[in-house]
Amino acid sequence: MGIKLTDVAKKAGVSATTVSRVINNYGYLSQKTIDKVHKAMEELNYQPNSMARSLQGKNTQLIGLIFPTVSHPFFGELAAKIESSLFEKGYKTILCDSANNKEKERDYLKMLAANKVDGIIAGAHNLDIPEYGNVGLPIISFDRYLAEGIPIVSSDSYQGGRLATEQLYQRGGRKIAIFTGTNESASPTNRRLNGYLSVLKEHHLEPMVYHFPPEYSPFLKATEIRQILSKEEIDSVFCTDDLTAILVINKAQELGLEIPEQLKVIGYDGTEFVQNYFPQLSTVLQPMDQFVDLLIDLLMKRINNAEVELDNLYQLSVKFIQGQTS
């Protein structure tokens, strides 16, 4: 098929070993030879066959990325930033959208192993996948418990939950509801709820907790939100993600509720996207860039030394962003 190492050797008038030495930079080499070989590689547009290299035990420079879906702005941004940062380090990214599908996630895990990726960053939301425990690859998790010994990077959700709820209270909210996902006790995301509950308790307020299953379509969710808003007496909502907050605002407007006078809304995530296109939203900003840096930093550590000791949980602090919805 393509150009191979021996073609380069022939063209440069050297041995195959010498070409390999140039590529892998070992042994004695004169500058003249190095230049000659590089020139030949350029002229032939030679690319070493990754397959053959990694058969030899070389790294594939591939990283698997397992997220629910990049069509969600939060994960889209996270994936884009991770991809970009990895690229700068010479890694390529295999994208795995688990789509809240346990089977798919499992299949992907197998595939990534078969493709001998150097490591995995996983942030999907399907629970109980024991395979994570024994893939035998460096894995770092985002915002979710996977298995013993796999470090988790997340925002300080408890603090974030408190922060948002406290803000609603400060602004006069007394009937403060929380709209969140399904109960996932093992994952840090759930701590947003705990933060909310702790603040309500301190102020002796009655919690109003609404769970929305992740498989709900936005339309279905919006419909249910509308019902809740029209039926229940609520003056404030803490949504554990920005998109839900946007639905709440849309439905509140449909119902003629003044924001923030009649209904205060605070979201969670603070993606660049939402900040750019919904600047009015009050939200809790997750430190996206720090996530990316830390995830990759930890992963690189594990790749370079599988036995390195890492913490179980890294919690990055969040920041409240005051918009006009609270």
Place this chain on the structure above:
Amino acid sequence: MGIKLTDVAKKAGVSATTVSRVINNYGYLSQKTIDKVHKAMEELNYQPNSMARSLQGKNTQLIGLIFPTVSHPFFGELAAKIESSLFEKGYKTILCDSANNKEKERDYLKMLAANKVDGIIAGAHNLDIPEYGNVGLPIISFDRYLAEGIPIVSSDSYQGGRLATEQLYQRGGRKIAIFTGTNESASPTNRRLNGYLSVLKEHHLEPMVYHFPPEYSPFLKATEIRQILSKEEIDSVFCTDDLTAILVINKAQELGLEIPEQLKVIGYDGTEFVQNYFPQLSTVLQPMDQFVDLLIDLLMKRINNAEVELDNLYQLSVKFIQGQTS
């Protein structure tokens, strides 16, 4: 390292060849042996080494996806759907965000070749990358001219441009501006502008064309939009993407302009995201699912037969969605 074919053979009490026969399903095999081998593979959690397989000339089942960035909802959705559809066909997706960076796109092209992907779907926006012409891989392009012989899948942008502009006119717009990207004459996207121009000409109206370079941040773009809206006499804007339309709406609200009474706005794309979270926006719906099906269908054709004759351009028709902004 891991479990290999010979381990499976030993465990199942058969020869390596037999295991290979089971995996690749050729030659004579008894059901008993097949079961025995499968059982051994399961028990050992065996995954054939993809590297070794593709060294043998087997397909890698890898597809490269080159898009500007998945942090943009349009490309995020497109990427997610393509990934999902490819997964069902047994392919894995290597994600390449070109980030409007020509060098990165070039590097990625090389990497994809080195990784022996079976094919590429490219929808980035950097022009003049001659390498596309001679990667020697099946490539299908989305919405952009890459090189001679590479089919383009796009929406019927000319029709879309006409549709949106005509709608604005019908609703009473007489000072109709267009907000679009930088002039890229070779790409189909530019035809949205041409559609706009043709309608204005028919109605003897003066075109008002504003170009925004793709490297502009949303903030910068928003600032400029605000200036334009406050200075110029405009009663309607056709934005060639939804996100720009959202910026226009936000800035118009800041300026106290009533929508649609004082300013009508129509976007372009109609992603599920925008439909879910900005349902009020009038827009031109691109047939996302048809894009995905066609892109993959064409790519598969090229993969299975490199010489297959394909059209240069596939234009899918768009649909106007009436919201409350026009």
Place this chain on the structure above:
DNA sequence: GTTAATATGTCAAACGTTTAACATAATAAT
């Protein structure tokens, strides 16, 4: 002019799988 250091070459094994060629069993068909 000897010695050491540097530079390149030859050769072959290895990575894990596929597959062709050939051999031999086991089973079924006549």
Place this chain on the structure above:
DNA sequence: ATTATTATGTTAAACGTTTGACATATTAAC
């Protein structure tokens, strides 16, 4: 009982690269 068919095994080469062992040539150092 002979023959054909089906099932499995043995062996070895191949994919493209890396790397160690060893040999030899060139250059530099004293």
